[in-house]
Amino acid sequence: MGKALVTLVNPNLVHPPITPYALDILTTSLESDGFDVEVVDLTFRRDDWWAVLREYFAEREPLLVGVTVRNTDTIYAQQQRVFLDDHRAIIAEIKALTGAPVVAGGVGFSSMPFALLDFFDIPFGVKGPGENIIVRLANALLSGESPETVPGLLLNRGGGQVERMALPAAVRRGKPTFSPLNTMTRYTRRSGVALKVDNLRYYRGGGLGNILTKNGCAYACAHCVEPDAKGTHFTRRAVDAVVDEMELLCAQGVYDLHTTDSEFNLAIAHSKAVLAEVIRRRDTDPASPLRQLRLWIYAQPTPFDEELLDLLVQAGCAGINLAPDHVSEDLLDDWKVTGRGRRYYSFEDVRRVVGLTKQYDLPVMVEVLLGMPGETLETMTEAVRETLALDVTVAGYSLGIRAFPYSPLGIQLAQQCDGRQTVPGLQSDTATEPIILKPRTQCASVVEYERQFVFDSAGRFRPVYYLSPLLPEDPETLAAPNGRWARSVQLLWDLVPESEYYRVMLPTLPGITEDDNNYADNPFLLKLIQLGYTGAFWSHWPQRHEIMHGAA
Ligand code: B12
Numbered sequence: 385m386g387k388a389l390v391t392l393v394n395p396n397l398v399h400p401p402i403t404p405y406a407l408d409i410l411t412t413s414l415e416s417d418g419f420d421v422e423v424v425d426l427t428f429r430r431d432d433w434w435a436v437l438r439e440y441f442a443e444r445e446p447l448l449v450g451v452t453v454r455n456t457d458t459i460y461a462q463q464q465r466v467f468l469d470d471h472r473a474i475i476a477e478i479k480a481l482t483g484a485p486v487v488a489g490g491v492g493f494s495s496m497p498f499a500l501l502d503f504f505d506i507p508f509g510v511k512g513p514g515e516n517i518i519v520r521l522a523n524a525l526l527s528g529e530s531p532e533t534v535p536g537l538l539l540n541r542g543g544g545q546v547e548r549m550a551l552p553a554a555v556r557r558g559k560p561t562f563s564p565l566n567t568m569t570r571y572t573r574r575s576g577v578a579l580k581v582d583n584l585r586y587y588r589g590g591g592l593g594n595i596l597t598k599n600g601c602a603y604a605c606a607h608c609v610e611p612d613a614k615g616t617h618f619t620r621r622a623v624d625a626v627v628d629e630m631e632l633l634c635a636q637g638v639y640d641l642h643t644t645d646s647e648f649n650l651a652i653a654h655s656k657a658v659l660a661e662v663i664r665r666r667d668t669d670p671a672s673p674l675r676q677l678r679l680w681i682y683a684q685p686t687p688f689d690e691e692l693l694d695l696l697v698q699a700g701c702a703g704i705n706l707a708p709d710h711v712s713e714d715l716l717d718d719w720k721v722t723g724r725g726r727r728y729y730s731f732e733d734v735r736r737v738v739g740l741t742k743q744y745d746l747p748v749m750v751e752v753l754l755g756m757p758g759e760t761l762e763t764m765t766e767a768v769r770e771t772l773a774l775d776v777t778v779a780g781y782s783l784g785i786r787a788f789p790y791s792p793l794g795i796q797l798a799q800q801c802d803g804r805q806t807v808p809g810l811q812s813d814t815a816t817e818p819i820i821l822k823p824r825t826q827c828a829s830v831v832e833y834e835r836q837f838v839f840d841s842a843g844r845f846r847p848v849y850y851l852s853p854l855l856p857e858d859p860e861t862l863a864a865p866n867g868r869w870a871r872s873v874q875l876l877w878d879l880v881p882e883s884e885y886y887r888v889m890l891p892t893l894p895g896i897t898e899d900d901n902n903y904a905d906n907p908f909l910l911k912l913i914q915l916g917y918t919g920a921f922w923s924h925w926p927q928r929h930e931i932m933h934g935a936a
């Protein structure tokens with residue numbers, strides 16, 4: 385019997401299922417502080433989740449309930465599905481079933497935490513890493529101390545007022561003070577244990593496990609929520625802890641691991657140290673479960689050298705998802721930058737990295753994000769031409785970007801609107817009036833500032849997207865707040881020769897194709913899993929027609 389029970393709930397109803405890694409991390413910290421922890425996972429019971437909650441809470445009265453919110457919505461301009469209603473319904477059911485206070489966290493939650501605390505109508509939230517804050521909160525509740533003593537905790541004061549408790553400086557008088565992150569411990573990963581995250585079940589049901597080597601991102605790409613939501617510097621985990629965890633997962637039969645760092649190769653010395661340790665264990669122990677490892681990484685075009693590639697191959701890397709985002713230097717200048725605003729790669733670097741991977745025959749996917757400010761038919765054409773010329777397994781193109789309250793683009797759009805006018809390119813499929821954003825200074829509260837990126841003034845979901853108005857759309861489309869950039873989607877398809885379709889992922893509109901590159905409830909993915917395929921889904925993309933029609 386531990387000090388008290390903390391219940392962690394996974395409300396993610398999207399399939400294929402993705403292991404709620406965060407809940408293993410929170411469990412590890414809470415258990416090591418002496419709490420009992422139970423995980424109520426609704427992902428595999430998405431058709432009767434309420435029954436699961438009723439059954440569970442009929443027998444338990446926890447001290448605290450934690451809910452992880454991984455995704456707010458699909459962030460996919462051609463299928464703007466919002467998940468927040470489901471999450472609120474689940475949280476409402478929990479509140480009806482237990483008197484325990486609810487705390488929410490997660491990367492999706494952290495992209496608009498003040499607004500979501502208010503929307504979910506719960507007392508507590510955490511923006512960013514939550515493992516140490518939840519332990520502090522649980523202890524405060526247990527001892528009757530005020531939650532206001534918990535550093536970094538978000539407190540809902542009611543009436544749309546949310547406050548964040550101060551986080552002390554990381555170091556005071558040379559001594560480390562409170563850190564929200566646990567970087568030294570091997571997170572406990574389990575399979576087949578009741579009321580814990582079941583890593584093997586997720587692997588069987590989703591084809592991937594996951595591993596974190598470091599948290600946060602020190603870069604500042606215009607479209608990206610991650611530095612704000614995860615942390616603006618790299619916090620490296622202890623190498624042994626990371627590799628122990630990979631070994632543990634492989635020993636449980638979870639062989640394909642996807643990195644969950646924002647980008648694996650940034651802080652490259654640390655990435656190399658992790659890989660070198662995997663290789664050392666593989667080489668010295670013939671029975672090492674790491675010999676079965678297949679590692680899938682997210683990477684930026686630089687820093688990326690031959691040594692990294694060599695280590696990746698030796699460690700069992702199975703594929704690289706590379707994000708050049710575009711080829712036009714002019715577009716990239718204001719977009720793909722470090723925290724100090726400097727560009728860090730050119731398209732030449734992308735060609736070089738792809739060239740290097742050819743020596744090892746390592747599968748590579750390149751991702752291109754079209755529709756950012758300044759995009760025209762010419763830049764789109766150039767981007768497609770240049771990226772198709774790369775000898776990669778898959779080239780993926782998306783069109784349009786979700787604007788978030790704290791992504792540099794979101795902040796800029798709010799400033800340009802200035803609460804007075806809409807900005808050409810602002811779009812939402814559910815908008816019924818022009819989208820006019822207010823900068824933070826014009827909003828009465830942080831809640832109000834964040835809300836406008838996902839709700840309209842009547843409180844209906846209206847996630848805000850941006851698509852370049854310089855693309856050749858009809859004036860009516862550009863003028864309508866819910867205009868669909870359908871012409872650009874079609875033009876994009878036309879730019880790709882049919883002979884290349886097999887290895888290209890393109891945005892889709894109903895009726896264009898049976899191919900869909902959205903991960904959420906994607907029919908091809910669901911079929912892959914049914915057939916027992918594992919690994920990153922893009923690696924099977926070129927064979928999708930054979931697989932779908934039973935020939936592969
Ligand atoms: C890797 C990844 C993927 C991989 C996952 C592979 C795998 N097997 O894990 C793939 C490609 C499959 C994927 C798919 C999708 N993804 Co994704 N993904 C990521 C990425 C890079 C890592 C996620 C992760 O596991 N992080 C590591 C964990 C440990 O961190 P964490 O969850 O944030 O948890 C910490 C804190 O948030 C906090 N915390 C978390 N929960 C809780 C709960 C409580 C109570 C508390 C107190 C604290 C707390 O503490 C934790 C420990 O420090 C993130 C971006 C990022 N850097 O996190 C995007 C990200 C989460 N994905 C995103 C999206 C949108 C998706 C898709 C919906 C895309 C789509 N349309 O198909 C799908 C979702 C599919 C699904 N079933 O859920 C968005 C979410 C944005 C948003 N606001 O909603 C992100 C942020 C990317 C982005 N830049 O926009 N993804």
Ligand code: SF4
Nearest residue numbers: 601603604605608646
């Ligand atoms: S490198 Fe850029 S795109 Fe990648 S996580 Fe960091 S800020 Fe986001």
